[in-house]
Amino acid sequence: MKASRIITVINGPSLSRLGSRETEHYGTSNQDELLKMIEERASMHGFTVVFIQSDIEGELVRAVNSASGGSLGIIINPAAYSHYSIAIMDAMTAFDGPVVEVHISRVFSRESFRNNLVTAQAADAFIAGAGIRGYLHAMDILQELAEKTEV
Numbered sequence: 618m619k620a621s622r623i624i625t626v627i628n629g630p631s632l633s634r635l636g637s638r639e640t641e642h643y644g645t646s647n648q649d650e651l652l653k654m655i656e657e658r659a660s661m662h663g664f665t666v667v668f669i670q671s672d673i674e675g676e677l678v679r680a681v682n683s684a685s686g687g688s689l690g691i692i693i694n695p696a697a698y699s700h701y702s703i704a705i706m707d708a709m710t711a712f713d714g715p716v717v718e719v720h721i722s723r724v725f726s727r728e729s730f731r732n733n734l735v736t737a738q739a740a741d742a743f744i745a746g747a748g749i750r751g752y753l754h755a756m757d758i759l760q761e762l763a764e765k766t767e768v
C-alpha cells in the first residue's frame with residue numbers, strides 16, 4: 618500500500634449546484650453536505666481528502682495528473698465529461714493508483730447518450746445510481762483496492 622493516506626475527490630461541471638440542480642436525479646443535499654459526509658467516512662479510513670470541483674475540462678485533467686505520486690487513490694465524477702472526454706480518460710489511465718468513478722444518478726435509465734461512458738473505461742470500479750452515498754461506497758472500495766496492491 619502507498620504510504621500516502623491522501624485521496625483526491627474530483628467533481629466535474631455543475632456538481633457545485635448539488636441540492637438545487639435537478640433534485641429528482643441528484644437529490645437535495647448540497648456540495649457542503651456532500652463534503653461533510655465524505656470527510657466523516659474518510660476519517661473512518663484514516664484518509665485525508667483533497668476535494669476539487671471544476672466546470673473546466675483542463676482543470677479536471679490537471680487535478681487527476683496532480684494526484685499522481687501524492688494520492689493513494691482518486692474518486693471522480695466527471696459529470697457530463699464522462700460521456701466524451703478522452704483527455705480525462707487518458708489522465709485517469711496514467712494515474713498510478715486505484716480510480717473509482719461515481720455517478721449520483723442512474724445514468725443507464727436516462728437519455729441514451731448517458732449510456733456512452735468514456736472515462737469509466739479507465740476506472741477500476743464504477744458506481745452509479747446510489748445517490749451521493751456512492752462517494753462513501755467509493756471510499757470503501759478505494760481502501761480495499763489499496764490493500765490489494767500492497768506489496
Ligand code: DQA
Pocket residue numbers: 630631694695696697698699719720721722723724731
Ligand atoms: C452525473 C451524470 C451525468 O450524465 C451528468 O452529465 C452529470 C452528473 C451523475 O453524477 O449522475 O452532470 O455524472
